[in-house]
Amino acid sequence: MLAVVVAVLVIYKANFPSYLYRYRLQISLSVDGQIYTGSSVIExxxxxxPKIADSGRCGPTLDGQAAVIDLGSRGAVVATLRTGDTIYPVPHGAVDAVFICANAFGNRSTYEELPALPHLTGRRDLSPSNFPRLVWFSNPADMTSAQKITVENVANVIDSTARFTEAFVEITSDPVVMNIATKLPWFPALKLAQKGKGVLSMPGQFQLVYNMFVGESS
Known part of the structure; x- marks a missing residue:
C-alpha cells in the first residue's frame, strides 16, 4: 500500500511540479548624508x-511584504511587491517581485528555467532596469500622500541630496515577517476593502492596491 501511495505522489509531482524560493530584498537611500535602509523577505x-504540446501552464504566488524605508520626518519610501500598473510595458520599467530576484540571477522564469529557481544561492545587486515600483509617502499615516518615484527622479521629489546607495537581492532561509500595518497604519483597511472583491482601475491610472504591499499567500 505504501508503495502505491509513493508512486502516486511521484506521478503527481511529475505532472504538477512546484518551485519555491525565498529572498531578501534590501534597498538603501541616502538623504543629507544619512543612510536609511529597508528590507523584506519575500517567498x-x-x-x-501538466506539460502539453511542448508547453506548460504555470502561475506564481507571493508571500511576504513590501520593503519600507523609514525616512523619519521625510516620510517613507516603499518598494512594492506588485507594480500597481495595468498597462504594458509597465511605466518606468518597474519590475514585479515575482521576477526581480530571478532576473538578477539571469533567470527569466520561463517554463524551462523554473526548475533552477529553488537552487539559486548568493546575492546579486539590482540594476536600474531591474528595480521594484517605488512609492513615496510624504506622510506614512496618510495613503493619499502616495507618489510614484524612480531612481532617476528621487532627488527632485524627496530632497536634492537623496540618492539610492545600495539595492540587492539575496537568497535566504530566513522566515517571512509580516508587520506592514505597524509601518503603514491604513493598510488593514485597504486590504479589507479590496481583497477578494476585485479592483478596477483605468489603464495608466496610479492606484494603491493591497497586493502591492503583501503577497497573495500572506
Missing part, C-alpha cells in the same frame, strides 16, 4: 500543471 512559489 515566490510557481505551481505548474
Amino acid at each position: 515566490v512559489v510557481w505551481k505548474c500543471g
Whole structure:
C-alpha cells in the first residue's frame, strides 16, 4: 500500500511540479548624508500543471511584504511587491517581485528555467532596469500622500541630496515577517476593502492596491 501511495505522489509531482524560493530584498537611500535602509523577505512559489504540446501552464504566488524605508520626518519610501500598473510595458520599467530576484540571477522564469529557481544561492545587486515600483509617502499615516518615484527622479521629489546607495537581492532561509500595518497604519483597511472583491482601475491610472504591499499567500 505504501508503495502505491509513493508512486502516486511521484506521478503527481511529475505532472504538477512546484518551485519555491525565498529572498531578501534590501534597498538603501541616502538623504543629507544619512543612510536609511529597508528590507523584506519575500517567498515566490510557481505551481505548474501538466506539460502539453511542448508547453506548460504555470502561475506564481507571493508571500511576504513590501520593503519600507523609514525616512523619519521625510516620510517613507516603499518598494512594492506588485507594480500597481495595468498597462504594458509597465511605466518606468518597474519590475514585479515575482521576477526581480530571478532576473538578477539571469533567470527569466520561463517554463524551462523554473526548475533552477529553488537552487539559486548568493546575492546579486539590482540594476536600474531591474528595480521594484517605488512609492513615496510624504506622510506614512496618510495613503493619499502616495507618489510614484524612480531612481532617476528621487532627488527632485524627496530632497536634492537623496540618492539610492545600495539595492540587492539575496537568497535566504530566513522566515517571512509580516508587520506592514505597524509601518503603514491604513493598510488593514485597504486590504479589507479590496481583497477578494476585485479592483478596477483605468489603464495608466496610479492606484494603491493591497497586493502591492503583501503577497497573495500572506
